[in-house]
Amino acid sequence: MQKESISVSGMTCASCAMTVEKAVGKLTGVEEVSVNLATEKLSVSFDENVLSLSDIGQAVEKAGYGLVRNLITETYAIEGMTCASCAMTVEKALGKLEGVEEISVNLATEKATLRYNRDLQNPTSLEKAVEEAGYQLIRPDEVEEMVDKGPSREENLWDRFVWSAVFTLPLLYIAMGPMLPFGGLPLPALLHQPLVFAVSQILLLIPILYIGRSFFTKGFKTLLQGHPNMDSLIAVGTGAALVQGLLMVAFLLMGKEVAMHGHHPELYFESAAVILTLITLGKYFEARSKGQTSEAIKKLMNLAPKTAQVLRDGQEIQVPLEEVVVGDFLIVRPGEKIAVDGVVVQGQSTVDESMLTGESLPVQKMEGDSIFGGTLNQQGAITMQATKVGRDTTLAQIIRLVEEAQGSKAPIAKLADQVSAVFVPIVMGLAVLSGLAWLLLGQHSWIFSLSITISVLVIACPCALGLATPTAIMVGTGKGAENGLLFKSGQAIETLQGVNTIVFDKTGTITEGKPQVTDIHLLSTKNREQVLQLAASGEQFSEHPLAQALLQAAQTEKIELLPATDFQALSGRGLSVTIAEQTIYLGNERLMREQGIDVSQGPAVAEAFAHQAKTPVFLATQQELLAVIAIADKVKETSRQAVQALQAMGLEVVMLTGDNEKTAQAIAKEVGIEQVVSQVLPDDKANQVKLLQEEGKTVAMVGDGINDAPALAQAHVGLAIGSGTDIAIESADIVLMHSDILDVVKAVKLSQATMRTIKQNLFWAFAYNVIGIPIAMGLLHVFGGPLLNPMFAGAAMALSSVSVVLNALRLKRVNIN
Numbered sequence: 001m002q003k004e005s006i007s008v009s010g011m012t013c014a015s016c017a018m019t020v021e022k023a024v025g026k027l028t029g030v031e032e033v034s035v036n037l038a039t040e041k042l043s044v045s046f047d048e049n050v051l052s053l054s055d056i057g058q059a060v061e062k063a064g065y066g067l068v069r070n071l072i073t074e075t076y077a078i079e080g081m082t083c084a085s086c087a088m089t090v091e092k093a094l095g096k097l098e099g100v101e102e103i104s105v106n107l108a109t110e111k112a113t114l115r116y117n118r119d120l121q122n123p124t125s126l127e128k129a130v131e132e133a134g135y136q137l138i139r140p141d142e143v144e145e146m147v148d149k150g151p152s153r154e155e156n157l158w159d160r161f162v163w164s165a166v167f168t169l170p171l172l173y174i175a176m177g178p179m180l181p182f183g184g185l186p187l188p189a190l191l192h193q194p195l196v197f198a199v200s201q202i203l204l205l206i207p208i209l210y211i212g213r214s215f216f217t218k219g220f221k222t223l224l225q226g227h228p229n230m231d232s233l234i235a236v237g238t239g240a241a242l243v244q245g246l247l248m249v250a251f252l253l254m255g256k257e258v259a260m261h262g263h264h265p266e267l268y269f270e271s272a273a274v275i276l277t278l279i280t281l282g283k284y285f286e287a288r289s290k291g292q293t294s295e296a297i298k299k300l301m302n303l304a305p306k307t308a309q310v311l312r313d314g315q316e317i318q319v320p321l322e323e324v325v326v327g328d329f330l331i332v333r334p335g336e337k338i339a340v341d342g343v344v345v346q347g348q349s350t351v352d353e354s355m356l357t358g359e360s361l362p363v364q365k366m367e368g369d370s371i372f373g374g375t376l377n378q379q380g381a382i383t384m385q386a387t388k389v390g391r392d393t394t395l396a397q398i399i400r401l402v403e404e405a406q407g408s409k410a411p412i413a414k415l416a417d418q419v420s421a422v423f424v425p426i427v428m429g430l431a432v433l434s435g436l437a438w439l440l441l442g443q444h445s446w447i448f449s450l451s452i453t454i455s456v457l458v459i460a461c462p463c464a465l466g467l468a469t470p471t472a473i474m475v476g477t478g479k480g481a482e483n484g485l486l487f488k489s490g491q492a493i494e495t496l497q498g499v500n501t502i503v504f505d506k507t508g509t510i511t512e513g514k515p516q517v518t519d520i521h522l523l524s525t526k527n528r529e530q531v532l533q534l535a536a537s538g539e540q541f542s543e544h545p546l547a548q549a550l551l552q553a554a555q556t557e558k559i560e561l562l563p564a565t566d567f568q569a570l571s572g573r574g575l576s577v578t579i580a581e582q583t584i585y586l587g588n589e590r591l592m593r594e595q596g597i598d599v600s601q602g603p604a605v606a607e608a609f610a611h612q613a614k615t616p617v618f619l620a621t622q623q624e625l626l627a628v629i630a631i632a633d634k635v636k637e638t639s640r641q642a643v644q645a646l647q648a649m650g651l652e653v654v655m656l657t658g659d660n661e662k663t664a665q666a667i668a669k670e671v672g673i674e675q676v677v678s679q680v681l682p683d684d685k686a687n688q689v690k691l692l693q694e695e696g697k698t699v700a701m702v703g704d705g706i707n708d709a710p711a712l713a714q715a716h717v718g719l720a721i722g723s724g725t726d727i728a729i730e731s732a733d734i735v736l737m738h739s740d741i742l743d744v745v746k747a748v749k750l751s752q753a754t755m756r757t758i759k760q761n762l763f764w765a766f767a768y769n770v771i772g773i774p775i776a777m778g779l780l781h782v783f784g785g786p787l788l789n790p791m792f793a794g795a796a797m798a799l800s801s802v803s804v805v806l807n808a809l810r811l812k813r814v815n816i817n
Contacts, residue, residue, distance in 0.1 A: 001031060002048040005041050006119065007068035008060060013037070016065065023063035024056055042067075052098060053120055070118040071101065075407060077138040078105065078112050078130065080218060082283075083230030084420035084466025086135065089222070093133035097121055106407045107463075108290055108470035112137070113407045134222045154291060157284035164211050164277040168270075171204040175270035194265050198249045201269040209242075212276040228424045230462055234279060236428070237457030241272040241790060244450050266447070268790075275458055275794035282798025286463070289805035293471050294406065296478025300399050303355050303374035308339035311383075328386045332377045340373040341388035349380035356395065356484070356737065401486050401735070405477040406470075410490035412758055413469035416765070423462045427773065431456035434777040442778075451790060455776035459793035463801035464768055468761035471808035476754030479811055484737035485747050492733035495717040496751040498698055502646055502744065503689060505703040505711070506657035506664065507545055509721055509741060510671055511633040513704070515549035518614055519630035521605045529559060531627045535619050537562040538577040538586050542569065546617060549631045572658065572681040574617075585620045588660065592618050592625065602628050610662030613670060640671045642741040647672070649748065652697070656680055656688055656711070685711035702744055719744060749816040757811055761804045768800045 011017055017035040020042060025033045029050030034043050044056060057067045078090055084107055091105040094112060099120025105112045114126070123139055130137040174197070177185030191197050209216075219235025222228050245267040251257070252265060307318050311329040324330070324340055332338055338351070350362035353375045362378055365371055371384060374395040390396065409417075435453035438444050473490045480487050487493050504510050520528050536554035539547035540561055554561065566578040573594070574587015585595055589606060592599045597620045605628045606616035614630040643653050654675045657664045664678035677688050685703075689711050692699050701708065701715035709731035712718030720732030721739060736743040772793075781787045 001045055003043070003045045004053065004056075004119075005043045006053075006056075008035065008040055008042050008065055009068050010065040011035075011037060011040055019063050020060055020065055023059045027051060027055065027059055030056075040068075054098060071115060072118050073102075073113065073115045074123075075111050075113045075140065075403070076123075076126070077140075078110055078135055079138055080135040081105075081107060081110055082218070082463070083107070083424075084416065084462040085227070085229040085424045086222075087466055088417060088421045089133050089227040089229065090130060090135055092227075093129045094126060097125070097129055104407065104409050106409070106470045107466040108293065108474055109407050111407050113404070133227070134218065134225055154284065154287045157280060157287055160211050161277065161280045161284055164208050164273075164280055167204045167208050168273045168277045171201055171208070171273050172270050174204070175201055175267065178264045192264070194252055195249075197264055198245075198252060198267055201245075201267060202249070205242075205269050205273055208273045208276055212280060215276065215279075228428065230424070232424060233427060233457045233460055234275070237431075237454045237790070238272040238275050240450055240454050240457070241268045241275070244447065245269045245272070268447075268451070271454065271790040271794075274791040278791070278794045278798045282802055285798075285802045286467075286805060289802060289809060290467075290471065292809055293474040293805065294478065296481050297399065297402055297406070299355075300374075300395065300402065300481065303337070304393075304395055305337040305339050309333075309336075322390065324386055324389050326386055326389055330384050330386060331381070332384060333381045334377060334379055336377050338371050338373055338375050338377055338384070340386045341393045342371055342384040342386045344369050344371060344382050345385050347380050347382035349382050350378045352376040352378055356398065398481060398486060401488055402477055402481045405487045405489055405492075406474045408473070408489040408491065410469055410473060410494040410758065412494055412755070412762070413490070416465045416468055416762060419766075420462050420465050423460070423465065423769075427456065427460040430773065430777065431460075438778060451787070452776070452778050454790045455788045455793040456773060458790055459772045459776040459788070459797050460769060461765075461772075461797045461800045464761075464765035464804045467801055467804050467808075468765045469758050471805050472754055472757040472761060472811065475808045475811040476750060476757070479814070479816075480747070480750055483743075483746060483750075483816065485743060485750060486735040486737065487747075487751075488733050488735070492717055493751045493754050495698075496700060496734065496748060497755045499651070499700040499716060499748075501652045501654060501692055501697040501699045503654045503656055503692065503699055503701045503711075503715065504673075504741065505685070505701075505708050506655055506659065506667060507633060508704040508739070509702055510639045510655065510667065510673075511635050513545060513633065513739070515545050515615070515631045515633040517549050517553035517629060518632045519609065521609075521628045521630070522626075523601050523605075523628065524624055524626045526626055529557070531619060531629070532557065533559050533562060534579060534584055534626070535586055535617070535629060537564050537579050538567075538575060538584050540564060541567045542575065545633070546615065546631050550617075550629070571683070572679075583622050585618070585622075587618060588616075589618060592620055595620070595622070597622070597625055599625055601625065606660075607662060610660055611666055613663055613666035615659055615663050635667060635670055636740065638740050638742045642745050643672045645742070645745045646748070649745075651748070654692070656685055683710070686714040689714045700744075702741065719747065746816045750814070753811060753814045753816070757808055761807055764807070765800070765804060768796075772796060772800075 008020055011020065014037055017037040021033055021035045024030060024042065024044055029047040030044060032045040060067055081087055081090065087105040087107040090112060091103055094100055094114060095103045099117035100114055102115035127137045173185065174187065174191060177187055191200060215231050216235045219231035223232040248265050248267050304321060307320055308324050309316055309331040310319050310324060311331065316331055321339055330339060344365050344367050346367065348366045351365050351371055352362050355374055356372055372395065373393040431453045434456055435449040438452050439446055439449035473493065476493055477487045507513050520531055522528065522531060532554055536550045536559065539550045562579050564577045564579050568576045570576065570587065570591060573591040574585065576583060576585050585591055589599055589603065602618055602625055609616040609630040614632040617629045617631060619626045619629060646653050653673050654677065655668050655673045656677050658680055659678055661678040664676050668676045680688055685708060689699055689701055699715045700717045700719060701711045702719045702721055703712055704721060712720060712731040717734065718732045719734045719736055721736045721741065734747055736747065776788050776793055778787060
């Protein structure tokens with residue numbers, strides 16, 4: 001009997017509690033149930049053989065309430081995976097566990113990312129499921145310990161290859177020497193004796209088998225468990241060659257006839273040795289190449305210094321980075337890396353932020369300016385106060401985003417996953433069938449047929465299929481991070497390359513986002529200073545960019561603000577506020593007309609400002625219109641260039657803004673945008689994106705990542721543009737670290753290049769197997785061509801996955817500028 005206590009959402013009264021209790025109580029298998037309204041908890045005892053927590057959850061939901069699930073997302077390393085079939089096996093083993101909602105296993109990173117209910121599963125139960133599947137799950141806190149314990153996988157594979165080669169080369173010389181034309185290679189007289197010839201090869205083969213024993217232990221284990229992998233193909237193939245050779249030796253000992261080449265028996269020991277050695281070499285190259293795909297992450301991790309100079313009790317001391325806490329004061333000298341995020345409190349300098357943002361020019365930093373961990377202080381000594389440390393720093397968030405993206409799957413990978421799930425069993429079936437066909441129909445010896453079977457088993461490679469997508473995603477996201485483009489997932493990369501419409505928010509995206517007061521047209525007896533004083537005083541509680549422009553103007557002109565009360569923000573129109581016992585209205589013409597204010601003098605002035613790409617703001621009392629204030633937001637220098645580049649790529653560009661139509665059209669004309677949607681309320685931006693989608697367009701939305709969150713979420717792919725301080729925003733799929741929309745062009749180019757590489761990789765992976773397996777089955781031999789030797793099959797198999805990874809690495813050299 002299982003007993004659980006689960007939080008229930010949606011209950012508001014005793015009647016709700018009774019409803020939930022009845023709904024669960026009538027389920028078959030429930031022995032006892034009670035609901036506590038105060039704690040909002042459901043306590044239930046039930047027979048786990050009859051009922052599951054999912055069944056209980058469904059009953060609660062049918063009653064109109066919900067279970068509060070303790071969902072968490074965690075990433076674990078998986079040890080022992082060698083091919084796509086392994087990744088699929090682990091995915092299935094974890095995916096069938098109750099409470100696991102999402103599971104993605106990445107062969108390239110050798111990691112599993114799970115979203116699961118911590119009330120139903122825990123790391124121990126996950127470990128058990130993976131272990132039963134034949135692999136090992138490693139918790140995040142154990143990964144570093146494993147790294148410290150011994151050599152890397154690369155080093156281990158290289159050592160295995162070198163020692164295998166030491167024994168394989170003399171074995172190959174002995175076995176193949178007599179087979180060569182023109183008398184072959186010289187051998188000692190003793191080795192020309194058939195039995196000595198055979199025993200010497202066995203003695204050389206034993207250490208090779210020991211070095212490559214993992215192929216057999218893992219291969220046969222997964223085969224017996226019913227989910228064979230690449231190791232199973234190698235184990236069965238080389239095992240068959242080994243058994244064949246041992247049978248030949250047994251026949252020699254019994255004095256029976258065996259296939260001979262001159263005075264030397266054909267044993268095939270060299271095939272087993274060469275296959276194991278070449279595949280180990282291939283695995284080494286694969287591991288080395290895969291290491292290069294994650295170089296971007298390694299570079300980012302190495303950006304932060306290991307120590308920091310901290311002021312403690314008036315003394316400057318050096319402490320490890322992990323001991324720095326929020327509020328600490330740090331000394332950063334010229335040429336030193338900044339340890340954590342913070343604010344400059346003393347001194348000034350220039351900081352090289354290129355390692356985070358890709359921006360080559362140094363940034364001037366003065367008192368009050370924000371600085372980020374991992375960046376390089378160049379000229380002056382500064383004192384800073386830590387505001388974010390550890391996992392909260394900008395650098396840590398970037399690393400986390402890139403790691404999550406590299407561990408995710410693009411939708412295009414589904415086809416490869418489906419093939420990988422059945423690949424190994426099908427290959428094993430083809431190997432057996434082709435061997436039997438040659439034996440029964442081709443009138444060939446069983447040795448010939450066995451050679452065909454071994455070649456088919458060895459040449460088949462699910463690795464290339466499993467690596468085709470994730471390696472390209474890893475390199476693409478890494479290159480993006482180096483250029484200040486943070487893709488949150490593989491799906492974002494795939495979706496972006498398919499968009500045909502790019503929607504830009506205006507303020508802070510196309511424009512600088514720093515509006516300034518340019519003109520004040522007076523329409524009453526009040527002078528300029530009085531008008532600016534009223535306008536700025538009314539806006540002192542507002543965060544709107546136009547409000548900041550008025551406040552900045554008042555500060556520059558040293559105008560004292562007046563007390564303001566009864567502040568009311570009127571969405572899409574402006575505001576009303578009480579100053580000096582009179583109501584002041586500040587906003588657009590629509591607000592003035594709503595309040596019955598005579599605006600006959602205003603529209604002509606406003607229209608003139610709008611034609612100059614300036615936003616007109618009306619200021620009035622209840623009795624009269626006081627002035628029209630012009631506020632302009634400067635267009636970014638690169639906006640026109642970016643728009644033209646996107647249009648040249650065949651993309652439709654749309655500008656979305658809350659500005660009046662004339663101002664919006666003036667700015668759009670300046671940057672070359674033809675389609676403008678103006679006077680859009682903040683809440684309506686997402687609806688405008690939806691309207692474009694309903695027209696059949698695939699839409700990317702570019703905004704500042706805060707005000708445009710609903711529109712970013714509504715779009716097929718959302719791009720948040722900013723300085724990098726809001727990189728963890730949930731609504732965006734891609735974060736652009738600069739405030740430069742040329743990065744949108746770079747992101748599109750990078751996504752297109754990444755998807756091209758993925759398609760090339762998938763084509764090669766499928767083509768390799770489609771061509772290689774029939775050749776191994778003897779297709780060419782049917783038409784009088786050569787037969788594929790198992791050793792060459794092993795070499796081809798070793799090279800296939802390496803070629804896919806090397807193709808992905810070409811993305812590093814793609815020009816996205």
